[in-house]
Amino acid sequence: MKSQHGGPLAGRVGYATFARAWAKAITGTSYMPVTQAELEAFLEGLTVRLVDALFAEPFSLRRGYQIGADLVAAHIASAEGLGRTIEVIDLRLLRDLGLSGDDMRDRMARVLGTVAIGYARALRDRTLDEQESIRRAALVAREQAEHALRESEARFRHQATHDPLTDLPNRTLFTERLDAVFGRQGTAGRRLGLCFVDLDGFKMVNDTLGHHVGDLLLVSVADRLRRALGTHLVARMGGDEFVILVEDTTCTDDVLKVADAALAAITEPSIVDGHELRVGASIGIVERPVEGTSPREVMRDADITLHWAKTAGKGRWALFDSARNQRELTRYALSAAMPAALDRGEFCLDYQPLVSLTNGALLGVEALVRWRHPQLGVLRPDHFIGLAEETGLIVRLGSWVLAEACRQARRWADVSPKAPFVSVNLAVRQVREPELVDEVTALLQEHSLPPDRLQLEITESAMMSTADESVGALRSLANLGVRVAIDDFGTGYSNLAYLSKLPVCELKVAGSFVEGLRAPAADPASLTDERILATLVSLAHTLDLTVTAEGVETANQADRLRAIGCDAAQGWHFGRPSHPSDVEALL
Amino acid sequence: MRRPDWAPESIDIERPSVARMYDYYLGGSHNFAVDRAAAQALIAAIPEAPLMAQANRAFLRRTVRYLVGAGVRQFLDIGSGIPTVGNVHEIAQQAAPDARVAYVDVDPVAVAHSREILSGNDQAVVIQEDIRHPERILDHPDLRKLINFDQPVALMIVAVLHFIPDADQPAQIVKTLRGPLVPGSYLALSQASHEGRTDEEREQAIAIYERTDSPLAYRGRDEVAKFFHGFEMVEPGLVWVPEWHPDTPESVEGAERAVYIGGVGRLT
Ligand SMILES: C[S@@+](CC[C@H](N)C(=O)[O-])C[C@H]1O[C@@H](n2cnc3c(N)ncnc32)[C@H](O)[C@@H]1O
Numbered sequence A: 001m002k003s004q005h006g007g008p009l010a011g012r013v014g015y016a017t018f019a020r021a022w023a024k025a026i027t028g029t030s031y032m033p034v035t036q037a038e039l040e041a042f043l044e045g046l047t048v049r050l051v052d053a054l055f056a057e058p059f060s061l062r063r064g065y066q067i068g069a070d071l072v073a074a075h076i077a078s079a080e081g082l083g084r085t086i087e088v089i090d091l092r093l094l095r096d097l098g099l100s101g102d103d104m105r106d107r108m109a110r111v112l113g114t115v116a117i118g119y120a121r122a123l124r125d126r127t128l129d130e131q132e133s134i135r136r137a138a139l140v141a142r143e144q145a146e147h148a149l150r151e152s153e154a155r156f157r158h159q160a161t162h163d164p165l166t167d168l169p170n171r172t173l174f175t176e177r178l179d180a181v182f183g184r185q186g187t188a189g190r191r192l193g194l195c196f197v198d199l200d201g202f203k204m205v206n207d208t209l210g211h212h213v214g215d216l217l218l219v220s221v222a223d224r225l226r227r228a229l230g231t232h233l234v235a236r237m238g239g240d241e242f243v244i245l246v247e248d249t250t251c252t253d254d255v256l257k258v259a260d261a262a263l264a265a266i267t268e269p270s271i272v273d274g275h276e277l278r279v280g281a282s283i284g285i286v287e288r289p290v291e292g293t294s295p296r297e298v299m300r301d302a303d304i305t306l307h308w309a310k311t312a313g314k315g316r317w318a319l320f321d322s323a324r325n326q327r328e329l330t331r332y333a334l335s336a337a338m339p340a341a342l343d344r345g346e347f348c349l350d351y352q353p354l355v356s357l358t359n360g361a362l363l364g365v366e367a368l369v370r371w372r373h374p375q376l377g378v379l380r381p382d383h384f385i386g387l388a389e390e391t392g393l394i395v396r397l398g399s400w401v402l403a404e405a406c407r408q409a410r411r412w413a414d415v416s417p418k419a420p421f422v423s424v425n426l427a428v429r430q431v432r433e434p435e436l437v438d439e440v441t442a443l444l445q446e447h448s449l450p451p452d453r454l455q456l457e458i459t460e461s462a463m464m465s466t467a468d469e470s471v472g473a474l475r476s477l478a479n480l481g482v483r484v485a486i487d488d489f490g491t492g493y494s495n496l497a498y499l500s501k502l503p504v505c506e507l508k509v510a511g512s513f514v515e516g517l518r519a520p521a522a523d524p525a526s527l528t529d530e531r532i533l534a535t536l537v538s539l540a541h542t543l544d545l546t547v548t549a550e551g552v553e554t555a556n557q558a559d560r561l562r563a564i565g566c567d568a569a570q571g572w573h574f575g576r577p578s579h580p581s582d583v584e585a586l587l
Numbered sequence B: 001m002r003r004p005d006w007a008p009e010s011i012d013i014e015r016p017s018v019a020r021m022y023d024y025y026l027g028g029s030h031n032f033a034v035d036r037a038a039a040q041a042l043i044a045a046i047p048e049a050p051l052m053a054q055a056n057r058a059f060l061r062r063t064v065r066y067l068v069g070a071g072v073r074q075f076l077d078i079g080s081g082i083p084t085v086g087n088v089h090e091i092a093q094q095a096a097p098d099a100r101v102a103y104v105d106v107d108p109v110a111v112a113h114s115r116e117i118l119s120g121n122d123q124a125v126v127i128q129e130d131i132r133h134p135e136r137i138l139d140h141p142d143l144r145k146l147i148n149f150d151q152p153v154a155l156m157i158v159a160v161l162h163f164i165p166d167a168d169q170p171a172q173i174v175k176t177l178r179g180p181l182v183p184g185s186y187l188a189l190s191q192a193s194h195e196g197r198t199d200e201e202r203e204q205a206i207a208i209y210e211r212t213d214s215p216l217a218y219r220g221r222d223e224v225a226k227f228f229h230g231f232e233m234v235e236p237g238l239v240w241v242p243e244w245h246p247d248t249p250e251s252v253e254g255a256e257r258a259v260y261i262g263g264v265g266r267l268t
Helices: A012-027 A035-056 A061-073 A079-097 A106-161 A171-183 A202-209 A212-231 A252-267 A295-309 A322-344 A381-391 A395-414 A429-431 A436-446 A460-465 A468-480 A511-518 A524-542 A555-564 A580-586 B018-025 B034-045 B049-068 B088-095 B106-117 B135-137 B141-147 B170-178 B200-209 B221-228
Strands: A191-200 A232-237 A240-247 A269-270 A275-276 A280-289 A317-319 A347-356 A364-374 A377-379 A423-427 A454-458 A483-489 A506-509 A545-549 B075-076 B100-105 B122-128 B154-158 B186-192 B261-266
Touching: A012 A035, A012 A079, A035 A061, A035 A079, A035 A106, A061 A079, A061 A106, A079 A106, A106 A171, A106 B106, A171 A232, A171 A240, A171 A295, A171 A555, A191 A232, A191 A252, A191 A295, A202 A212, A212 A232, A212 A240, A212 A252, A212 A269, A212 A275, A240 A252, A252 A280, A252 A317, A275 A377, A295 A317, A295 A322, A322 A381, A322 A395, A347 A395, A347 A580, A364 A381, A364 A395, A364 B018, A377 A506, A381 A395, A395 A423, A395 A429, A395 A436, A395 A580, A423 A483, A429 A468, A436 A454, A436 A468, A454 A460, A454 A468, A460 A483, A468 A483, A506 A524, A511 A524, A511 A555, A524 A545, A524 A555, A580 B088, B018 B049, B034 B049, B034 B200, B049 B088, B049 B154, B049 B186, B049 B261, B075 B088, B088 B100, B100 B106, B106 B122, B122 B141, B122 B221, B135 B170, B154 B170, B170 B186
Parallel strands: A280 A317, A364 A423, A423 A454, A454 A483, A483 A506, A506 A545, B075 B100, B075 B154, B100 B122, B154 B186
Antiparallel strands: A191 A240, A191 A280, A232 A240, A269 A275, A347 A364, A364 A377, B186 B261
16 A cells, blocks of 8 residues: 555555454444454454545545544444544554654544544434434334224224124123113104014024024024114124114104014024024014103013013014003002902902892802902902912912801801802812812811802813812812802803713803893894703703803893793892992891 | 233333343444433443343354354344344345344334334344244244245344243243244354352342343253253353354453353254
């Protein structure tokens, strides 16, 4: 290398020696991604440029700057890196290269100055760049994290509000949406509709084809509902229960159309796992103004209505009817209150006369149970006997009636030797009770009541449906001397042949036949009824049974019955059901 | 509502990151004030800390060169850090332009930075994942697109496992990562040890890293050796990192103060 200054030429050895010393001085000041040999080679190149800068004429600032910048670019980039570089150049460069000159001190100072400036500028830029890039990376990372968070929240929210099997909205989302309908401003004048959908016979599919097929069927039903009902919210509430929210209905018809569409969609046959399946559904519908109701009420009523649809035979929708609901609620309340009412003595008996058509004598009285309901007043049996039969309370209630009637019969017997027998209605359940015979026997004994002062009435249909043991029980009672009557005769199947085998002493002919006798005798229909009755009476007499006609309301009816040969009668014409004291007055 | 475990954590740059502290030791400026404060606290306790980091980074460079020389063209670099100076893909692609590198790091900022550096390089990818989920790393579609496990792969786990406590079963993690590797693959691994350091230095370092995103789990040479189970050690075996294929004889001086132990193993 030849200096422009004509200074002494330094050998390669000098450059290498200096570069090695330089490399050693800066080692460890920052990380350099090169081998020691590569570093030395790089610095040797810079040494050449340093010497050039030292001797350049005229002096060039740029050469020094560039050397400084190149050092930083080679990752020799730290305060220590600069300090040690200046130190080693100042101390060793001239000596190692055998350089000298008059103004060497000045030249060296100027070169070192420019190298330091170039280095510091480059290091500053590098620092700023790195700071900027790491900030940007932090920003990007934060944005990504937030985006991912939003996404995961959306996913989480979806999971929390959807049914995993069908991906339909679940109960949570449905409840939110329904609440929103009520929470909205200006509910005045708005209406809403709700369909409670339950598949018919889904359990069968599950039980016979397995849960897997059941699940696939649910998915298929969900898809069809989604497609058929588009904008309306369809949610799966669990199991095979779905619910459809129809917002802003204008009239009931709007929701009925939705229900029809849902039924049609559900009943479409579907191929599931190789099986062609067809399911039906029942739907309970509520449609009403938003104002004046609540989400809970709407849900409850839709649920009730679903049951109506189910009990009405499935495969259909039912529309909520508040009158019906009210009736059912009352029934339910009555049914629930009855046991306590029986304990509190809220029941009592009225008695209706059974009068001989031959001589007008009072033969017996039929005990009729009443419930003196504290709020509803006196209730007749048709209001509560059916309920008591459903709940089974009929057995206890029937026993009470029996005991009370026997007690009353005893009282009358004490008052008059001509006291009437009491006729008590027995429910099927009572007849089937194994204790019935013992119970009656005990009562007769307790009150020293002659057995023929007690008559037990069993409806024709009850009699036909009782098993042989029950007939046995009746026979035992008949053998005791208790009267057994068939009530409501003529309304059932009226198996006359069977009748002859029963331990019965009396037939009570249903009021509906007697009703026909109210019309003028010339009326052909009336005449038919009369003939049937006449046949019945003569047949009964052949079987040695007496006949009592029920529901006799007029003197004319009584006359015609008497003419036929009917033995006794009961009805308003002869006396309404009344208090026991009224009966006593007749004796 | 309970947050499910797949919900991401948010970015916390108020807490020192070991990735950015490491950048500071190497002389970089890819760091924030909190990182520098923690790094300076460590330097106050152990003044050679920057030299130790540099020695480790140099070990990484030498292993990559060695592996390229051995014919490896695929690198899976886990815990790759802030790409500052001397990244694996730079070293590898300089020597073998067809070399492919998959970077993995748990630090979202390090990953975002890597992504920027690597944009336009279709022979490198970066994946954000925790080494504690090795199967997620191996199954990652981006990784699968780049790395062909029918060919040898160099698994780089350099200066990472001292952030994985024994409770997280680091040996099991390495074993899982070794799973898909074919013979001819390598493991390059280093980790900080407590050997050659006073108890006081060790405790101070542990206390400082306790405040970062990744507390320290120092291990001795015997424990580090277990990570190479199934690999055949390349000469000179498991050593202080300056002693592994040194560039010059002088660079080995004071190696026993280097803290990092490392080595390279080959799958046969
Ligand atoms: C000291 S740096 C090492 C960087 C590079 N491998 C090297 O040796 O030069 C440690 C890196 O490991 C990362 N790291 C720490 N814990 C990790 C984990 N559990 N999974 C993946 N990376 C982790 C940190 O984010 C950091 O970037």
